[in-house]
Amino acid sequence: MPFVRISLLKTLAAEAKDKISRAVHESLMTEFNVPLDDYFHVVEELEASQLYYPKNYLGIAHSGNMVYVQITAGSGRTYQQKEKLYAAIAGKIAAETPVLINDVIIILVENGGKENWSFGEGKIQNLSHIKTAE
Numbered sequence: 001m002p003f004v005r006i007s008l009l010k011t012l013a014a015e016a017k018d019k020i021s022r023a024v025h026e027s028l029m030t031e032f033n034v035p036l037d038d039y040f041h042v043v044e045e046l047e048a049s050q051l052y053y054p055k056n057y058l059g060i061a062h063s064g065n066m067v068y069v070q071i072t073a074g075s076g077r078t079y080q081q082k083e084k085l086y087a088a089i090a091g092k093i094a095a096e097t098p099v100l101i102n103d104v105i106i107i108l109v110e111n112g113g114k115e116n117w118s119f120g121e122g123k124i125q126n127l128s129h130i131k132t133a134e
Contacts, residue, residue, distance in 0.1 A: 001117050002028055002073040003040050008099075009065060010045040016097040017043055023092035024069055031085040032077060053105075060102050067093060068105045075110035082108060 004024055008017065021041050028034040051066050069089060077085075086106050094101035115124050 001038060001114070002032070002034060002071050003042075004028075004072075005042045005044060005070045007044045007046055007051070007068040007070075009051065010047055012045075012065075012097070012099075016099070017045075019096045020067060020069075020093050020099070023096060024071075024089050027085055027088035027092060028071070028073075031081055031088055032073065063100055063103055065099050066103050066105065067099050068107070070107045070109065072109045072111060074114070075112045077110075 004021075006017075006020060006024065008020065012020075021043060024041070025034070025039050029036065048064070051064075051068075053062050053064075053066050055062060085108075089106055090101045090104040093099050093104050117124070119125050
């Protein structure tokens with residue numbers, strides 16, 4: 001049940017933006033066992049003047065073509081699952097778009113309990129059929 005917010009430069013081509021979103025979702029399906037139709041993404045296009053970042057952080061150089069991926073998901077995934085997810089997302093984005101692997105920043109925000117989600121109708125849906133780590 002992840003919700004994904006992707007912040008990136010407005011100047012990226014529409015095709016690259018689509019590939020970034022798909023890379024994130026495919027990685028979530030593989031590494032977090034997210035169903036195909038559990039696809040809730042917001043792509044936020046920003047001017048270069050709206051993205052702040054260091055030229056180098058923790059020994060990682062940034063070129064300026066930054067992509068911030070914030071994923072809100074249920075808690076319960078292991079360190080190894082998270083590590084694989086981050087590697088898959090960054091690797092796919094770098095392989096399929098002009099964005100360098102060093103410019104992909106991923107933030108996972110975990111929340112507990114399926115009662116923290118509503119997918120419409122202003123209700124807490126019965127999500128017992130969803131097999132997640134929650």
